[in-house]
Amino acid sequence: MSFINYAAREINCKIVYYGPGLGGKTTNLQYIYDKTNPKSKGKMISLATETERTLFFDFLPLNLGEIKGFKVRFHLYTVPGQVFYDASRKLILKGVDGIVFVADSQIERMDANIESFENMIGNLEEQGYTIKSVPYVIQYNKRDLPNAAPVDEMKKELNKDNVPDFEAIAIKGTGVFDTLKAVTKLVLIDLKRKTGA
Amino acid sequence: MENTQFILYEEEYKKINEIILRLAREANAKFVFLVDKNGQLIAHCGDTEDIDTTSLASLTAGNIAATSGLAKLLGEKEFSVLFHEGERDNIHITLIGERIILVVVFDHRSSLGLVRLRVKKASQELKKIFDELTEKIQKEMQAEELESPFSEITDEDIENLFSE
Numbered sequence: 592m593s594f595i596n597y598a599a600r601e602i603n604c605k606i607v608y609y610g611p612g613l614g615g616k617t618t619n620l621q622y623i624y625d626k627t628n629p630k631s632k633g634k635m636i637s638l639a640t641e642t643e644r645t646l647f648f649d650f651l652p653l654n655l656g657e658i659k660g661f662k663v664r665f666h667l668y669t670v671p672g673q674v675f676y677d678a679s680r681k682l683i684l685k686g687v688d689g690i691v692f693v694a695d696s697q698i699e700r701m702d703a704n705i706e707s708f709e710n711m712i713g714n715l716e717e718q719g720y721t722i723k724s725v726p727y728v729i730q731y732n733k734r735d736l737p738n739a740a741p742v743d744e745m746k747k748e749l750n751k752d753n754v755p756d757f758e759a760i761a762i763k764g765t766g767v768f769d770t771l772k773a774v775t776k777l778v779l780i781d782l783k784r785k786t787g788a
Numbered sequence: 789m790e791n792t793q794f795i796l797y798e799e800e801y802k803k804i805n806e807i808i809l810r811l812a813r814e815a816n817a818k819f820v821f822l823v824d825k826n827g828q829l830i831a832h833c834g835d836t837e838d839i840d841t842t843s844l845a846s847l848t849a850g851n852i853a854a855t856s857g858l859a860k861l862l863g864e865k866e867f868s869v870l871f872h873e874g875e876r877d878n879i880h881i882t883l884i885g886e887r888i889i890l891v892v893v894f895d896h897r898s899s900l901g902l903v904r905l906r907v908k909k910a911s912q913e914l915k916k917i918f919d920e921l922t923e924k925i926q927k928e929m930q931a932e933e934l935e936s937p938f939s940e941i942t943d944e945d946i947e948n949l950f951s952e
Contacts, residue, residue: 594794594828595938598801602938603828633842638850647854650827650846655949658941663949666827666846682853686826772950779946782938785793 592686593782601662604778605686609711610693611703612672615732615761619693620651620667622767627653645671648683665775681714689778690727691770694749696739708749726777729756730770794824800921801831807913809833815906816898823848823889848881852889884911888918
């Protein structure tokens with residue numbers, strides 16, 4: 592749910608990075624944070640355990656610039672990927688405007704990807720959304736690993752709606768900004784559609 | 789209702805600011821801010837210069853979200869007031885209606901009792917404004933009169949955001 596503030600001339604949108612545990616959601620945010628001009632970003636917050644597993648969420652505010660005299664701000668969040676943090680995931684999905692599903696390309700994580708994707712659909716429905724109503728993109732992360740599943744196979748399992756998808760090596764930054772750009776674009780187009788005459 | 793767009797106009801923004809300014813003064817608070825449940829900062833006043841208000845807003849919303857998760861587990865509808873006590877500063881958080889969070893930060897110059905008293909009055913006034921605002925947005929949406937800077941954006945505008 593975007594927030595349009597006429598007084599401050601700002602538009603705020605919320606993007607959530609979803610996906611199985613250790614898939615690279617936080618790494619995506621970390622890379623965006625590291626490579627963004629300090630003027631365009633706020634502080635990155637990570638609510639993580641001592642072993643750097645996301646406990647509640649990571650948060651990164653980004654200023655993208657201006658459209659029609661309005662500052663465009665995106666708030667990026669990640670969910671905790673581990674299965675037992677489902678209650679927290681539901682909370683973070685509230686008010687979401689767009690989603691990046693970060694899949695782990697390792698062949699042995701395929702089941703975890705599918706489980707997480709189905710969990711996302713279920714949680715969205717609980718919040719009154721459908722997967723068709725929320726703009727989303729898919730990222731196949733960790734493409735550099737020797738045990739990566741073929742992209743075609745991953746597409747077949749995860750991208751049945753044929754949304755924009757990207758191969759990535761988040762730790763090196765490959766594909767990270769392409770993914771972000773695609774989802775922000777979809778969100779803005781969706782906003783235009785929702786508010787358009 | 790929760791999934792409808794949230795829009796704040798100049799008129800309501802002014803009224804809201806007046807209320808939180810008065811609240812900050814009457815409660816002897818360091819600063820006061822309003823956040824929506826999704827973590828977006830709506831308004832703030834007081835001594836916020838050295839404070840990262842964006843992070844504060846997001847964490848407050850996270851805090852409220854986690855607490856209302858707890859409430860539901862216990863069969864409560866909501867815990868509508870939260871209080872965090874620190875060595876120097878304290879935070880008083882109140883839910884207003886279903887969507888807005890009012891946060892008051894204060895130190896030894898004030899007290900929990902005074903803050904609670906002042907917050908109660910301000911909450912009622914704020915609730916009225918936000919209820920009216922929600923009604924206004926819904927009416928405009930139904931009538932398809934919602935003016936938005938986004939109704940006329942072009943692909944080029946979007947592309948330009950990423951050109952730098």
